[in-house]
Amino acid sequence: MNLLEQVAAWFADPAHWAGPEGVPARLGEHLYYSALTLGLAAAVAVPLGLYVGHTGRGRVAAIAAAGALRALPTLGLLTLFVILLGIGLMPPVYALVILTIPPLLAGTYAGIAAVDRQLVDAARGLGMTEWQILTKVELPNALPVLLGGIRAAVLQVIATVAVVAYINLGGLGRFLIDGLAVRDPVRLVAGAILIAVLALAVDGLLALVQRFALPPGLKTSRSGRDREAIEAGPLAPAG
Amino acid sequence: MKNAVLHRSRLQAAGRRTLALPAALAAATSLALALAGCGANSNPLEDTSSQPAAGGTAQAPLVVGSSGSTESQTIAEIYAGALRSAGFEVETKPGIGSREVYVKAVEEGSVDIIPDYSGNLLLHLDGNATAASAPDVLAALPAALPEGLKVLEAAPAESKDAMVVTKATAEKYQLSSIEDMAKVCGELTIGANPEFREREYGLPGLEAKYNCVPKDFEPINDYGGPATLKALLTDQIQVADIYTTTPSIEDNDLVVLEDPKNLFIAQQVLPLVKADAVSQDAAAVLDKVSAELRTEDLVDLNRQVSGDEKRSPADAAADWLEAEGFGA
Structure with a gap:
């Protein structure tokens, strides 16, 4: 049997789909860690990105900090947190949060900064408050870039969360790390496939969300029918 | 030592000038004689000079390799240092890699000596080995070794899981x-x-x-x-x-915790060598080193090399050799 057939057999084995070490349980853990990481990172990065993007204050510092954070080695940071705080759920998650902040911050900031300044000035001229400008003008206009940034961050998190299995946590990374530890290439490849499939599936889902979450006015669709639909939209209530 | 160097340059010169086999063999033999004779710690009876095993392939310096770990590197430096002060010409080749790689390297002759651990070596050679206690592992090793390889005396030092x-x-x-x-x-x-x-x-x-x-x-x-x-x-x-x-x-x-039932297989430090490249004199030097190398020594050496001091394995090894009386 070659490796691929063995991997197929691994997936076909019902024993690998049951119990606390089965694929569904590991998948659940993986998604849980990912969501926790993203939630915490977004709580820091999005408000900060909005603030910096809207006011332009601390732009240089934010970009420099995000760049510096990006350069941190994942495994080193993970180990550092575990050495400082001990094993458990949160130390590895903190490490991942730090690594997830840069793409989220950059995406948010870039989205806001890319909004046409004339639009913002016009809004200000109309007498909108700064909060209204942010929420009603900048944020909707920034959505395409912002959602793109979030998508990139999610993809990165789902792929990177595998490293928490390096130190005492579960997730799909367990298959990778354990497979490596006991020199079981079949398990290793199966784990890699699972993570890749999960990342692609979630990315596909987000692509759909991105499509439907955009305000109609921002959609740049190529097909004529779509454009008609968008143009017909506002007219429909009148008709 | 001067003698050996002289012979060495003659050998290299001979090799460069001509590929004639008799000349090379003659040079090799004279080098082997020189090597056997120049060590301060060598056998005074010089009985190795008459042994064919010491000739033929012994023209190159002894190559002491080590695996990726710093502990292996430090032990390799100890072997190399002891051999050097006994008058042998030695080259070190650190960081060769995993056991799969370096056992092959010794078999092929690109490495002559490498420190290893008795239990892991046995398990690598024979996955079904059941020996677990220190004497059982040493007894099982010779039969498991491939042709041309042998292990020398094991040190009391053990580096194993606990x-x-x-x-x-x-x-x-x-x-x-x-x-x-x-x-x-x-x-x-x-x-x-x-x-x-x-x-x-x-x-x-x-x-x-x-x-x-x-x-x-x-x-x-x-x-x-x-x-x-x-x-x-x-x-x-x-x-x-x-x-x-x-x-x-x-x-x-x-x-x-003591392990009376040998859950963890014994892991005594010992040199894995290419049998025909390491003369009896060289083996005797390594045996003497092994006799002195204890687990506490390895702890101490590891602390110097991997701890805050970050000393080079060679420096730490040199101090140990000096303290144990292997100095030049």
Whole structure:
């Protein structure tokens, strides 16, 4: 049997789909860690990105900090947190949060900064408050870039969360790390496939969300029918 | 030594000028004679000079290799230093890689001497080996070695996995061996590398040999390093798998549990050598080194090399050699 057939057999084995070490349980853990990481990172990065993007204050510092954070080695940071705080759920998650902040911050900031300044000035001229400008003008206009940034961050998190299995946590990374530890290439490849499939599936889902979450006015669709639909939209209530 | 160098340059010159076999052989033999004769520690009877095993292939300097670990590198520097002060010409080749790679390198002759551990070497050569105690492993090794390879005398120093607990845990449960630990196993969480869960020396062996099924198992992938230590000291785990030569055991007053049923196969440090490249004199030097090399020495050397000092393996090895009387 070659490796691929063995991997197929691994997936076909019902024993690998049951119990606390089965694929569904590991998948659940993986998604849980990912969501926790993203939630915490977004709580820091999005408000900060909005603030910096809207006011332009601390732009240089934010970009420099995000760049510096990006350069941190994942495994080193993970180990550092575990050495400082001990094993458990949160130390590895903190490490991942730090690594997830840069793409989220950059995406948010870039989205806001890319909004046409004339639009913002016009809004200000109309007498909108700064909060209204942010929420009603900048944020909707920034959505395409912002959602793109979030998508990139999610993809990165789902792929990177595998490293928490390096130190005492579960997730799909367990298959990778354990497979490596006991020199079981079949398990290793199966784990890699699972993570890749999960990342692609979630990315596909987000692509759909991105499509439907955009305000109609921002959609740049190529097909004529779509454009008609968008143009017909506002007219429909009148008709 | 001067003599050997002289012969060496003549050999190289001969090799460069002509490929004629008789000339090369003659040069090789004269070099071998010189090598055998120039060592201060060599046998005064010079009986190796008449041995064909010492000739022929001994024209190159002895190559002492080491695996990726700093411990292996330090031991290799000790071997090399001892051989140098005995008058041998030695080259070191650090960081060759895993056992798969370096055993092949010794077989092929690109490395003549490399430090290894008795148990892991045996298991590498014979996956079905059942020997576990130190004498059994040494007895089983020669038969398992491929043609042309041999191991020299093993040192009392052992670098192997061990079940380690804090002093507080040892006192609380009255632990001095894994047998004691087995009685309270259900209350203890063990932390070790992930393979410990599945390998024969890990959880399966603990259950089979000691009837010990721990409360929980935490995979911590740092080979008993700082993360494992932190978890142990903060009582997140009560038992850790830490190598016997790790300085943190001594530094934190940890207790290494006895292993009367040999859950962990013996891992004595010994030189794996290419039989026809290492003369009896060279082997005698290495045997003398092994006789002096104890586990405490390795702990101390590891602390110098891997601890805050970050000394080079060669420097640490040189100090040890000096202290043990192997100085030039």
